[in-house]
Amino acid sequence: xxxxxxxxxxxxxxxxxxxxxxxxxxxxxxxxxxxxxxxxxxxxxxxxxxxxxxxxxxxxxxxxxxxxxxxxxxxxxxxxxxxxxxxxxxxxxxxxxxxxxxxxxxxxxxxxxxxxxxxxxxx
Amino acid sequence: xxxxxxxxxxxxxxxxxxxxxxxxxxxxxxxxxxxxxxxxxxxxxxxxxxxxxxxxxxxxxxxxxxxxxxxxxxxxxxxxxxxxxxxxxxxxxxxxxxxxxxxxxxxxxxxxxxxxxxxxxxxxxxxxxxxxxxxxxxxxxxxxxxxxxxxxxxxxxxxxxxxxxxx
Numbered sequence: 648x649x650x651x652x653x654x655x656x657x658x659x660x661x662x663x664x665x666x667x668x669x670x671x672x673x674x675x676x677x678x679x680x681x682x683x684x685x686x687x688x689x690x691x692x693x694x695x696x697x698x699x700x701x702x703x704x705x706x707x708x709x710x711x712x713x714x715x716x717x718x719x720x721x722x723x724x725x726x727x728x729x730x731x732x733x734x735x736x737x738x739x740x741x742x743x744x745x746x747x748x749x750x751x752x753x754x755x756x757x758x759x760x761x762x763x764x765x766x767x768x769x770x
Numbered sequence: 771x772x773x774x775x776x777x778x779x780x781x782x783x784x785x786x787x788x789x790x791x792x793x794x795x796x797x798x799x800x801x802x803x804x805x806x807x808x809x810x811x812x813x814x815x816x817x818x819x820x821x822x823x824x825x826x827x828x829x830x831x832x833x834x835x836x837x838x839x840x841x842x843x844x845x846x847x848x849x850x851x852x853x854x855x856x857x858x859x860x861x862x863x864x865x866x867x868x869x870x871x872x873x874x875x876x877x878x879x880x881x882x883x884x885x886x887x888x889x890x891x892x893x894x895x896x897x898x899x900x901x902x903x904x905x906x907x908x909x910x911x912x913x914x915x916x917x918x919x920x921x922x923x924x925x926x927x928x929x930x931x932x933x934x935x936x937x
Binding site for chain 2: 674675676677678679680681718720721722723724725727728740741742743744745746747748749750751752753754755756757768769770
């Protein structure tokens with residue numbers, strides 16, 4: 648049982664990025680333990696999938712983010728919330744804070760602004 | 771006592787132990803950690819009842835944990851973002867158990883979690899935005915208190931199995 652928890656938690660402790668193309672029409676296809684951002688609305692287009700923090704998003708997603716999903720795993724002391732910032736290195740305005748299990752599909756006003764994100768124990 | 775609940779309790783014991791001083795009585799662990807430990811215990815039991823193992827694949831675990839299809843709950847923030855969540859996953863079931871009302875917790879916590887983005891977006895002081903949302907903040911505290919009570923009882927009693935259904 649502990650092994651199960653350890654495996655689920657491992658994603659939050661490691662740092663990594665996965666690039667993929669989303670084919671989902673509705674659900675946000677984002678692995679457990681990860682934060683995902685897509686270049687198009689409603690979890691479409693190119694997907695960037697992070698297991699850790701990223702202080703400077705790559706050019707293929709920076710200021711091109713249109714939908715987001717936090718699939719972090721909760722646990723005591725675990726950073727499972729995601730804060731997205733409009734500037735690199737978690738500076739500038741915070742555009743959104745997502746709790747585990749929360750997604751944001753698209754909005755014309757709130758679009759193409761993200762440059763960095765950080766995992767936190769709360770918002 | 772179920773193994774996962776025991777694990778959650780062990781984590782809480784460690785947290786409590788690290789926070790106490792020599793010779794003093796053990797302080798209560800942070801409320802946030804108690805609720806998160808209970809959430810973990812509930813969701814892990816739910817995943818096991820759905821037949822998932824560490825080898826099931828991250829997307830299968832993600833679908834079971836966070837839900838599938840179109841997200842049922844939705845809230846538009848003053849910043850323009852529309853935040854959504856599902857009601858069919860193990861996490862949703864855990865939130866219903868702990869907070870009593872997943873919909874209300876979702877709507878309240880999304881607003882409270884995004885007070886700073888709202889203030890920065892509108893160019894207003896955070897204190898002013900907090901004052902404007904004092905009803906939501908009060909509700910957030912009430913729901914958190916309920917969750918803490920439920921989580922504490924659940925972890926102390928070791929009963930994470932939902933009395934109805936398999937969520």
